[in-house]
Amino acid sequence: MISVFQLTLLVCATLILTAIAPITLLVLFFRDLRDGTVW
Amino acid sequence: MVNDPVLDPVLAGILLASISALWIFVGWWWGRNAHTVEDYMLAGRNVGLAVGTGTAMATWVTSNTTMVAPQLALQMGIWGMVGYSLGSIGLILFAPMARRIRDLMPNGFTSGDFVRLRYGIVAWRVFLAISLFYALGWLVSLGMAGGILIQALSGIPYWIGMTVILTICVLYTLLGGLRAVMGTDFMQAVIILIGVVVLGVLVVQNVGFNNVHARLAEERPALLSLMMPAAIMFLFNNLLFGVGEIFHSNVWWSRAFAFRQGVGFKAFLLAGIFWAPIPIAAGFVALAAPGLGINVPRPDMVGPLVAANLLGVTGAILVFLVVFAALASSLDSLLAATSDLIVEDVYRKHLRPGASNQTLRRASAAVILLLGALTWTLCALNLTTLASLLHFTGAFVASTIWPIAAGLYWRRTNAWGAAAAMIMGSAAGLAAYFMIGFYVAALVGAAVSMTIVLLTTWLRPATFNWTSLQEEGPVPDSSVAEPHTTGQQSTKLAFD
Amino acid sequence: MIRFAGTVWPYLHTATGIWLLLTSLTVAVRPSTAQDVLTAPPVLNGGIETQRATAGFYTLSWNHPASDLGLRYEVQEAARAGFVSPRTIYSGSDLATFVSGKRDGTLYYRARARPAVSDPRYRWSPWSTVLAVTTAHHSRARAFAFLAVGAFVFLATVALIVVGNRANSETG
Numbered sequence: 001m002i003s004v005f006q007l008t009l010l011v012c013a014t015l016i017l018t019a020i021a022p023i024t025l026l027v028l029f030f031r032d033l034r035d036g037t038v039w
Numbered sequence: 040m041v042n043d044p045v046l047d048p049v050l051a052g053i054l055l056a057s058i059s060a061l062w063i064f065v066g067w068w069w070g071r072n073a074h075t076v077e078d079y080m081l082a083g084r085n086v087g088l089a090v091g092t093g094t095a096m097a098t099w100v101t102s103n104t105t106m107v108a109p110q111l112a113l114q115m116g117i118w119g120m121v122g123y124s125l126g127s128i129g130l131i132l133f134a135p136m137a138r139r140i141r142d143l144m145p146n147g148f149t150s151g152d153f154v155r156l157r158y159g160i161v162a163w164r165v166f167l168a169i170s171l172f173y174a175l176g177w178l179v180s181l182g183m184a185g186g187i188l189i190q191a192l193s194g195i196p197y198w199i200g201m202t203v204i205l206t207i208c209v210l211y212t213l214l215g216g217l218r219a220v221m222g223t224d225f226m227q228a229v230i231i232l233i234g235v236v237v238l239g240v241l242v243v244q245n246v247g248f249n250n251v252h253a254r255l256a257e258e259r260p261a262l263l264s265l266m267m268p269a270a271i272m273f274l275f276n277n278l279l280f281g282v283g284e285i286f287h288s289n290v291w292w293s294r295a296f297a298f299r300q301g302v303g304f305k306a307f308l309l310a311g312i313f314w315a316p317i318p319i320a321a322g323f324v325a326l327a328a329p330g331l332g333i334n335v336p337r338p339d340m341v342g343p344l345v346a347a348n349l350l351g352v353t354g355a356i357l358v359f360l361v362v363f364a365a366l367a368s369s370l371d372s373l374l375a376a377t378s379d380l381i382v383e384d385v386y387r388k389h390l391r392p393g394a395s396n397q398t399l400r401r402a403s404a405a406v407i408l409l410l411g412a413l414t415w416t417l418c419a420l421n422l423t424t425l426a427s428l429l430h431f432t433g434a435f436v437a438s439t440i441w442p443i444a445a446g447l448y449w450r451r452t453n454a455w456g457a458a459a460a461m462i463m464g465s466a467a468g469l470a471a472y473f474m475i476g477f478y479v480a481a482l483v484g485a486a487v488s489m490t491i492v493l494l495t496t497w498l499r500p501a502t503f504n505w506t507s508l509q510e511e512g513p514v515p516d517s518s519v520a521e522p523h524t525t526g527q528q529s530t531k532l533a534f535d
Numbered sequence: 536m537i538r539f540a541g542t543v544w545p546y547l548h549t550a551t552g553i554w555l556l557l558t559s560l561t562v563a564v565r566p567s568t569a570q571d572v573l574t575a576p577p578v579l580n581g582g583i584e585t586q587r588a589t590a591g592f593y594t595l596s597w598n599h600p601a602s603d604l605g606l607r608y609e610v611q612e613a614a615r616a617g618f619v620s621p622r623t624i625y626s627g628s629d630l631a632t633f634v635s636g637k638r639d640g641t642l643y644y645r646a647r648a649r650p651a652v653s654d655p656r657y658r659w660s661p662w663s664t665v666l667a668v669t670t671a672h673h674s675r676a677r678a679f680a681f682l683a684v685g686a687f688v689f690l691a692t693v694a695l696i697v698v699g700n701r702a703n704s705e706t707g
Contacts, residue, residue: 259636275685448699
C-alpha cells in the first residue's frame with residue numbers, strides 16, 4: 001500500500017508538471033510569432 | 040439514478056452557443072487562405088513547434104482522458120491512473136518516427152500512402168479496414184460522450200448536446216481544414232491544462248492528502264495497493280493500446296506530414312510529456328470522492344461529481360469547458376484525418392487516380408460532411424454498446440504496431456508478413472478480449488503481431504528500396520504534372 | 536380524519552375552506568398509504584460484475600415499488616451475514632453506489648427505505664434480502680505473466696525504434 005507521503009509526492013509532481021505545460025506552450029507560441037514560424 | 044444536473048441548462052446553453060460562434064468564426068478566419076489540397080489537408084506542411092505541440096497534446100486528450108481516467112482510478116486505484124498516463128508513451132515513441140516519416144515521404148499525405156507503397160495492395164487494404172473501423176469507433180464514442188456528458192452536467196437532452204458538438208466540429212473543420220483544427224487545438228490545450236491544474240489544486244486544498252489516504256485505506260484499501268492484479272494486467276495493455284492507436288492512425292501521420300521540417304520530433308516529445316500528468320491529476324480528483332463523502336452512483340461520472348460538489352457553479356463550468364475542449368480537439372482532428380484517408384486512399388487511389396487539386400479539395404469537404412452525417416446517425420441510435428466500441432478496437436490497432444514500426448526501419452520485413460501480422464494479431468486479440476477480458480486484448484494482439492513480423496522477416500527477408508516511398512503529389516490545377524520531391528535524400532535513406 | 540374535519544367545518548362555505556378540507560383529506564389519506572407500502576422492503580441488486588467481482592469493484596443498486604413517494608435509503612455492509620457490526624455505506628436518496636477497492640473475501644449488503652419527510656410516524660421499512668458479493672482477484676501469477684509479456688513487447692518496440700533511428704542517422 002502506498003503511503004501518504006508517496007501519494008502526496010506523486011500528485012504534487014503531477015500538478016507542477018501540468019502547471020508548467022501551458023506556460024511552455026504560450027512561450028513557444030510567442031517565440032514562433034516573433035520568428036514568423038507559427039504555420 | 041443520479042442527482043440534479045450540476046450546471047443550469049440555460050447557462051450551459053449560453054456557454055455552448057458562445058463557444059460555437061467563436062470556434063466557427065476562428066475556423067473560417069484561419070481557413071480562408073487554404074486553397075490547395077496541401078493547405079487544406081496539411082496546413083501547407085509548415086506548422087511550427089507551438090501549434091504542433093498544442094495540437095498533438097490536445098488531440099490525445101479525449102473525453103476518455105477526463106472521464107475514464109477518474110473512473111479507472113476509482114476502479115483500479117494507483118496503477119489505474121498511472122497506467123492510463125502510460126498512454127503518453129505512444130506520443131513519445133512516435134517522435135522519432137514522425138521525423139523518419141517526413142524524411143522518407145516528403146510528399147506523403149496519409150498513413151495509407153505509406154502502407155501501400157511499403158507493403159502493396161493486400162496489406163494496404165487490411166490496414167485501411169482497421170484504420171477506418173477504429174476511426175469510426177472513435178468518432179462515435181466521442182459524439183456519444185459529448186451528448187452524455189452535456190446531459191449529465193446540464194440536463195440538456197442527449198440528442199441536442201450530441202448534435203451541437205458534432206455540428207460545431209464539422210463546420211469549423213469544413214471551413215478551415217487542418218489549420219482550423221490545429222489552431223483550435225492549441226487554444227483547447229491551454230484550456231484543458233489550466234482547468235486540470237485549477238481543479239487539482241482546489242481538490243487538494245479542500246480535502247487534503249491525509250484525509251484522502253485515510254478514507255481509502257479504510258473503505259477501499261485495494262486502490263492504494265501496488266499489487267492489485269487487474270491493475271497490473273491493465274498496465275501494459277493500456278500502453279500498447281495507446282501505441283497502436285498512435286502508430287497507425289492518420290490523425291498522427293497527417294501531423295507528421297504537416298509539421299515543418301525539424302518540428303515533428305520535438306512536438307511529439309513535448310506533447311507526450313505534457314499529456315502524461317493529466318490522467319493522474321484527473322484520477323486524483325476521483326480518489327478524493329470518498330474523502331469528501333460524495334456518493335458515486337456511476338464510476339464514469341466521478342470526475343464531474345467531485346468538481347461540482349466541491350466548487351459549485353465555478354467547478355461545473357470548469358468541468359464543462361475542459362470536457363468540451365477535450366472532445367472538440369479530438370473530434371476535429373479525427374474528422375479531418377479520416378476524411379484525408381478516405382479522399383486519398385479510397386477516392387483518389389481506388390476511384391479517381393487522375394483527380395486534380397481542385398477536385399480533391401472539394402472531395403475533402405464532401406467527405407467531412409458525410410462523415411459527420413454518418414457519425415450523427417450512429418450516435419442518434421444511442422446504443423450503449425456503440426459507446427464501448429472503442430475498447431473493442433484495441434486488438435486491431437495494437438496488431439499494427441510492428442508492421443508499421445518495422446516497415447519504417449527495416450527493409451527486410453515483407454508484405455505478406457505484415458498483412459498476416461495484422462490479421463492474426465487482431466484475431467488473437469479479439470479472442471483474448473472475450474475469453475479473458477478487455478484489459479488484455481491489445482497486449483495479446485501486439486504480442487502475436489510482433490511474433491509474426493519477426494518470424495516472417497527472418498524466414499523470408501525482402502529487400503525494400505526506400506526511394507520507392509517518394510511519390511508525386513496530386514496534379515496542380517494550372518500546370519502539367521511535375522516531380523514534387525524537394526531535393527534528393529537518398530543518402531540519408533540508405534540503411535543496412 | 537375526524538380531527539381535521541372538525542377544525543375546517545366552520546370555513547366550508549368559503550373557497551379557502553373547501554381547499555383546506557380537500558388538502559386535509561389528502562394529508563389524512565397519505566400516512567396510511569405510506570405505512571402500508573413501506574411494509575415492503577426495497578430490492579437490492581448488483582450489476583453483472585457483482586456476485587463474483589474479479590477486481591474488487593461492483594455497482595450496488597436498489598429500488599422500491601413506492602419510490603415515487605420520495606424515499607431515503609440506508610445501505611449497510613458487513614463482513615458476516617448476521618450483520619453483527621455493520622457499516623452504513625450510504626444514506627440518502629440516490630439509487631446506486633459504486634463500491635471499489637475491496638480485498639479478497641465476501642461482503643454482505645442490505646438496504647431499507649423510509650419516506651424523506653421527517654416525521655416520527657414514518658419508520659424504516661424492513662431490511663431487504665441480503666446480497667452477498669465475493670471478491671476474488673486474479674491470481675498474482677497470472678497478473679505478472681501478462682505484465683512480463685507486455686513489458687517484453689514494449690521493450691522490443693522501443694529497441695526497434697532506437698536502434699533503427701541510430702542506424703539511420705549514422706549513414707545519413
